[in-house]
Amino acid sequence: MKTPDLDLIASVLEGLEETIIYKLLDRAQFRVNRRAYTPGESDFTGEERFSLFDVRLRYQEELDAKFGRFMVPEERPFNTGLPHSARRVHAPENCLRIDEYDSVNLTGEITQAYLDVLPLLCEDGDDFQYGSSTEHDVIAVQAISRRIHFGAMYVAESKYRSNSTAYDRAVVAGDTAELERMLTRPEVEERIYERIVSKVEYLQARINRTVRRVVDPLIVRDMYRNSIIPLTKRGEILYLLSRRSDRPRG
Amino acid sequence: MKTPDLDLIASVLEGLEETIIYKLLDRAQFRVNRRAYTPGESDFTGEERFSLFDVRLRYQEELDAKFGRFMVPEERPFNTGLPHSARRVHAPENCLRIDEYDSVNLTGEITQAYLDVLPLLCEDGDDFQYGSSTEHDVIAVQAISRRIHFGAMYVAESKYRSNSTAYDRAVVAGDTAELERMLTRPEVEERIYERIVSKVEYLQARINRTVRRVVDPLIVRDMYRNSIIPLTKRGEILYLLSRRSDRPRG
Numbered sequence: 001m002k003t004p005d006l007d008l009i010a011s012v013l014e015g016l017e018e019t020i021i022y023k024l025l026d027r028a029q030f031r032v033n034r035r036a037y038t039p040g041e042s043d044f045t046g047e048e049r050f051s052l053f054d055v056r057l058r059y060q061e062e063l064d065a066k067f068g069r070f071m072v073p074e075e076r077p078f079n080t081g082l083p084h085s086a087r088r089v090h091a092p093e094n095c096l097r098i099d100e101y102d103s104v105n106l107t108g109e110i111t112q113a114y115l116d117v118l119p120l121l122c123e124d125g126d127d128f129q130y131g132s133s134t135e136h137d138v139i140a141v142q143a144i145s146r147r148i149h150f151g152a153m154y155v156a157e158s159k160y161r162s163n164s165t166a167y168d169r170a171v172v173a174g175d176t177a178e179l180e181r182m183l184t185r186p187e188v189e190e191r192i193y194e195r196i197v198s199k200v201e202y203l204q205a206r207i208n209r210t211v212r213r214v215v216d217p218l219i220v221r222d223m224y225r226n227s228i229i230p231l232t233k234r235g236e237i238l239y240l241l242s243r244r245s246d247r248p249r250g
Numbered sequence: 251m252k253t254p255d256l257d258l259i260a261s262v263l264e265g266l267e268e269t270i271i272y273k274l275l276d277r278a279q280f281r282v283n284r285r286a287y288t289p290g291e292s293d294f295t296g297e298e299r300f301s302l303f304d305v306r307l308r309y310q311e312e313l314d315a316k317f318g319r320f321m322v323p324e325e326r327p328f329n330t331g332l333p334h335s336a337r338r339v340h341a342p343e344n345c346l347r348i349d350e351y352d353s354v355n356l357t358g359e360i361t362q363a364y365l366d367v368l369p370l371l372c373e374d375g376d377d378f379q380y381g382s383s384t385e386h387d388v389i390a391v392q393a394i395s396r397r398i399h400f401g402a403m404y405v406a407e408s409k410y411r412s413n414s415t416a417y418d419r420a421v422v423a424g425d426t427a428e429l430e431r432m433l434t435r436p437e438v439e440e441r442i443y444e445r446i447v448s449k450v451e452y453l454q455a456r457i458n459r460t461v462r463r464v465v466d467p468l469i470v471r472d473m474y475r476n477s478i479i480p481l482t483k484r485g486e487i488l489y490l491l492s493r494r495s496d497r498p499r500g
Contacts, residue, residue: 011461018457022272044317045336052337059313067294067306067381086295087302090378128340131317139389206452207268211261 004095004158009151014195016147020228021200021220023140024121027133028215032122036130037115053115056134057141070101074150078107078141096153103242104152104235107145113227114141120219148228152235159183160240171240179237189229196221254345254408259401264445266397270478271450271470273390274371277383278465282372286380287365303365306384307391320351324400328357328391346403353492354402354485357395363477364391370469398478402485409433410490421490429487439479446471 001008035041035052042052050058058079061069065082068089069075073096098104114137160167163182170178200217207214251258285291285302292302300308308329311319315332318339319325323346348354364387410417413432420428450467457464 008461011458014458015461019276026269043338047336056317059316063309063313064385066309067385069381069385086297087381088293089381092378128342131319131337131339135314135317135319202456203453208261208264211258211265 001154002093002095004154004161006155006158006162009154009158012154013147013151016143016150017192017196017199018203019143020140020147021196021203023136023143024220024223025200025203025212025215027118027136027140028121028213030122030129030133030136031125031127032119033126033128033130033133035126036134037118052130053134053137057138060138073101073153074146075142076102076105076107076145076149078111078145096157097244098153098239098242099244100242101153104149104238106148106152106231106235106238107141109231109234110141110145110148110227113223113231114144117219117223117227121215123213144228148231148235151232153239155232156183156236156239157243159236160243167240168245171243174241176237176241179240180233183233183236189225192229193221193225196224251404252343252345254404254411256405256408256412259404259408262404263397263401266393266400267442267446267449268453269393270390270397271446271453273386273393274470274473275450275453275462275465277368277386277390278371278463280372280379280383280386281375281377282369283376283378283380283383285376286384287368302380303384303387307388310388323351323403324396325392326352326355326357326395326399328361328395346407347494348403348489348492349494350492351403354399354488356398356402356481356485356488357391359481359484360391360395360398360477363473363481364394367469367473367477371465373463394478398482398485401482403489405482406433406486406489406493409486410493417490418495421493424491426487426491429490430483433483433486439475442479443471443475446474 037051037053039051039054040049042048042050042055044050044052044055047055061077061079061082064070064075065077065084066086068085068087070077070082071085071089071091073094159182166182167179170182197217197220200215200220204212204214287301287303289301289304290299292298292300292305294300294302294305297305311327311329311332314320314325315327315334316336318335318337320327320332321335321339321341323344409432416432417429420432447467447470450465450470454462454464
């Protein structure tokens with residue numbers, strides 16, 4: 001995105017909602033499978049001390065790194081020490097003003113929020129489908145992460161440009177409470193929550209309930225309310241605090 | 251699946267339709283990007299003579315193999331020479347009667363059918379998003395492959411059990427035309443095609459067209475009609491020809 005158009009950014013974020021919902025509904029077809037998240041229970045040769053989820057996420061990110069995923073600003077890695085890209089990647093021009101994309105990296109919080117929601121999303125207990133469960137987990141946390149980091153970076157840049165003097169003042173003062181206040185628009189957030197409920201209902205309205213588990217739309221809404229939106233805002237603040245100044249500060 | 255219940259098998263196949271449709275709609279958000287499918291153009295260090303699609307699919311399958319994906323009957327690999335599983339996998343009991351799952355492996359035909367449909371699915375030209383495009387491709391061909399191989403194996407086993415004498419006769423005679431005739435139920439196929447059109451329409455009915463490209467439902471229906479259903483039937487025949495006999499033949 002070459003210029004930070006808030007309407008366009010909001011549309012992209014809206015488009016990512018379907019993606020996140022699909023992934024969560026897919027994961028909900030398996031049981032919670034707690035063993036797959038227990039360190040020391042991976043049953044994976046050479047990686048015994050980790051959980052299967054951690055191993056799968058790291059292996060997938062090592063692959064993704066070779067293909068250049070993390071050269072895209074909103075694709076932030078959950079792991080460190082990943083290999084360099086083996087591809088020449090065409091990185092489109094963007095309007096962001098931070099030198100190090102990983103100044104905005106909330107992947108630790110995203111993993112925790114996702115693992116917390118699993119017992120609500122899935123039927124309790126074990127179906128032993130640990131491989132499929134963690135394969136879906138990785139796709140889901142990557143989709144959630146993309147939404148949060150895309151929102152954090154581009155929304156912050158857009159809002160900054162619309163009111164740079166006031167943002168500069170709060171940044172210089174290190175006043176994160178004021179930044180959060182300036183970034184918050186409760187009526188926009190409420191519209192998102194209502195839309196999420198409506199989408200989850202719609203996407204499940206015609207499914208065959210003999211083969212597909214149905215998810216309570218409020219679980220997805222609450223994940224947005226308690227994690228995705230607050231983490232996006234925290235990312236916006238991190239972005240603003242790391243943003244290259246357009247002019248001398250002070 | 252411990253006993254091959256045709257209604258249950260049909261429900262699973264129906265559930266996989268949403269998955270396949272979601273994946274195709276996601277891929278359609280990128281341009282055709284022909285360069286990603288051209289051998290010699292991968293721009294990937296050490297893998298220059300392949301296409302980026304081929305490299306991505308092979309790397310993903312090497313990872314998946316380590317996590318035990320191909321120990322599941324319906325997950326057939328597109329590549330050979332893959333590593334062994336590094337996990338102890340809980341393979342649930344199944345009702346299939348073939349010794350070598352890869353006797354039914356139509357992945358070459360699946361890749362070709364998928365690549366043929368891309369220019370219909372996507373806007374022509376290049377957006378240079380080769381990494382994202384091929385990431386989506388791999389997820390899509392794996393979903394299509396799962397549907398075809400699951401259908402081939404379990405539908406064939408179920409139909410065999412309902413009329414084993416007649417199937418045995420055709421198998422012993424090597425009469426594949428007769429097997430195809432016995433396996434074909436045109437009215438079931440027509441119902442699937444109508445359902446596909448209806449699902450693609452429904453899933454796109456409320457999307458925001460300023461940010462999401464809309465796909466003509468007939469493209470997905472024709473992919474089912476020209477590839478997915480015929481390949482499933484070809485897989486059913488392969489399954490029956492490889493099936494362990496329950497009794498002495500002749």
